[in-house]
Amino acid sequence: MATPENKLAFDGGWEYDPAPESTDHVNIKKRYGLFINGEFVAPEKGKYFDTVNPATEEKICRVAEGTEADIDKAVKAAREAYQTSWGRMKPAERGKYIYRIARIMQERAREFSVIESLDGGKPIRESRDVDIPLAAAHFFYYAGWADKLEYAFPGRKAKSLGVAGQVIPWNFPLLMAAWKIAPAIACGNTVVLKPAETTPLTALKLAEVIADAGLPPGVVNIVTGAGAAGAAVVQHPDVDKVAFTGSTNVGRSIQKALAGTNKKYTLELGGKAANIIFADAAIDQAVEGIVNGIFFNQGHVCCAGSRLLVQESVADEVIAKLKDRMETLIVGDPLDKNTDIGAINSLMQLEKVQSYLKIGKAEGAEMHQSSCRVPKKGYWCRPTIFTGVSQSNRVVQEEIFGPVLAIQTFRREDEAIIKANNTPYGLSGGVWTDKGSKIFKMTQDMRAGVVWANTFNKFDPTSPFGGYKESGVGREGGLHGLDAYVKLGA
Numbered sequence: 146m147a148t149p150e151n152k153l154a155f156d157g158g159w160e161y162d163p164a165p166e167s168t169d170h171v172n173i174k175k176r177y178g179l180f181i182n183g184e185f186v187a188p189e190k191g192k193y194f195d196t197v198n199p200a201t202e203e204k205i206c207r208v209a210e211g212t213e214a215d216i217d218k219a220v221k222a223a224r225e226a227y228q229t230s231w232g233r234m235k236p237a238e239r240g241k242y243i244y245r246i247a248r249i250m251q252e253r254a255r256e257f258s259v260i261e262s263l264d265g266g267k268p269i270r271e272s273r274d275v276d277i278p279l280a281a282a283h284f285f286y287y288a289g290w291a292d293k294l295e296y297a298f299p300g301r302k303a304k305s306l307g308v309a310g311q312v313i314p315w316n317f318p319l320l321m322a323a324w325k326i327a328p329a330i331a332c333g334n335t336v337v338l339k340p341a342e343t344t345p346l347t348a349l350k351l352a353e354v355i356a357d358a359g360l361p362p363g364v365v366n367i368v369t370g371a372g373a374a375g376a377a378v379v380q381h382p383d384v385d386k387v388a389f390t391g392s393t394n395v396g397r398s399i400q401k402a403l404a405g406t407n408k409k410y411t412l413e414l415g416g417k418a419a420n421i422i423f424a425d426a427a428i429d430q431a432v433e434g435i436v437n438g439i440f441f442n443q444g445h446v447c448c449a450g451s452r453l454l455v456q457e458s459v460a461d462e463v464i465a466k467l468k469d470r471m472e473t474l475i476v477g478d479p480l481d482k483n484t485d486i487g488a489i490n491s492l493m494q495l496e497k498v499q500s501y502l503k504i505g506k507a508e509g510a511e512m513h514q515s516s517c518r519v520p521k522k523g524y525w526c527r528p529t530i531f532t533g534v535s536q537s538n539r540v541v542q543e544e545i546f547g548p549v550l551a552i553q554t555f556r557r558e559d560e561a562i563i564k565a566n567n568t569p570y571g572l573s574g575g576v577w578t579d580k581g582s583k584i585f586k587m588t589q590d591m592r593a594g595v596v597w598a599n600t601f602n603k604f605d606p607t608s609p610f611g612g613y614k615e616s617g618v619g620r621e622g623g624l625h626g627l628d629a630y631v632k633l634g635a
């Protein structure tokens with residue numbers, strides 16, 4: 146149901162002129178080594194892999210493939226730094242270094258944004274306005290805590306743990322690195338971090354920033370590589386704390402591997418959030434919230450609003466408005482400032498999303514996609530909704546991690562809560578209503594770590610994040626995020 150204006154847009158009568166972000170200021174080397182003990186070094190086995198731009202399928206550069214021997218070297222460097230420099234430094238001094246990282250990151254924000262979009266496919270508007278500013282904000286926030294841990298845990302003594310082994314996914318590459326590194330080093334720990342295979346570049350740029358900020362060698366080590374490198378990080382016997390963000394399956398295997406060790410761990414895993422729209426909600430805002438919740442970042446968001454529960458009396462209106470809005474979304478060049486939905490992160494992820502489109506149709510759901518054009522090369526998925534789904538359908542239960550929304554209706558609050566909670570996950574949720582009392586009731590009864598009210602996908606370094614059930618263990622962000630990196634004594 147297109148309005149006259151947007152119909153013109155996709156009929157080709159009227160379109161935005163291209164507004165590509167410039168890439169002149171971006172400096173990417175042909176090949177990156179591993180960042181160990183304050184310098185880039187060649188991997189022991191001498192192997193490198195390509196990192197690819199998912200919007201063009203072109204190779205960007207080559208990146209070292211770290212293996213067990215490299216991880217061991219990195220852990221040794223981290224241990225040495227912990228014992229000789231970082232672990233002994235005055236907390237206020239550590240804070241200064243972390244502030245410096247934050248400031249340099251801000252100064253180089255344009256370069257970081259472009260590289261994030263090139264390597265991962267997300268629209269420049271998001272990397273520029275969300276990922277990079279939030280990553281810097283995390284460093285600023287935790288820099289502030291470095292010399293105030295006694296106020297974070299009144300009456301207790303907070304001691305650092307030692308070496309933190311950290312493994313992160315591809316959906317928010319720099320932001321996830323910031324979530325992991327900032328609280329760890331603020332508490333006096335040192336770090337070995339493994340970025341995701343498809344998006345290593347901003348973490349390597351962060352390594353440059355860390356070197357420029359003058360941190361003692363070995364405080365932060367960044368080791369690129371495949372899943373096996375991640376496994377070597379979390380299983381290394383000299384790692385004291387494991388922080389993992391990624392899929393529930395890998396999280397489960399990590400938890401098994403850690404059983405019986407005395408390593409502390411946090412696991413941030415998958416999600417299948419319900420966005421609940423009541424008839425009394427401001428419908429136009431709610432439709433924007435749905436779009437932001439699931440189409441933002443191509444649905445590559447663990448807390449994406451991938452299920453919509455809409456009250457029956459307004460379901461037709463909401464779905465019609467949503468379809469209308471979907472027609473106006475621009476899918477394409479991530480570097481174009483007009484783009485709403487960029488490229489799917491990798492061919493593997495595209496195939497996964499496409500397999501769910503088939504599953505949804507085979508389950509009898511009705512699929513609707515926007516009619517926009519997508520570029521010929523690269524990995525793309527039009528914004529998609531499924532209606533006529535039931536609670537047991539796989540597209541309702543399983544995490545798709547793409548721009549795909551499953552829509553169900555409900556009549557009463559308790560029915561909405563039962564449906565919202567009926568998944569193995571419990572990471573996030575949304576409630577849209579003009580009644581404050583309903584917000585309180587729903588947010589208390591929804592089994593989710595974060596529930597947004599009349600908004601969606603809002604993040605802040607001061608606020609804790611993490612899930613219930615199969616969405617993970619522990620919290621990151623805010624004061625709670627410090628707890629994961631210290632041991633508390635009397």
Ligand code: NAP
Binds near residue numbers: 371396
């Ligand atoms: P993934 O396959 O679990 O990978 C995450 C990271 O773990 C990557 O660096 C990966 O390396 C590495 N890895 C793979 N196998 C490993 C193993 N056996 N041991 C240790 N590390 C291993 O997840 P993904 O597909 O990249 O990311 C998507 C998932 O992350 C989704 O399920 C999403 O919900 C979740 N996620 C959760 C949050 C949260 O905060 N809760 C945030 C973002 C994403 P390679 O890249 O080389 O495979």
Ligand code: MG
Binds near residue numbers: 263
């Ligand atoms: Mg890439």
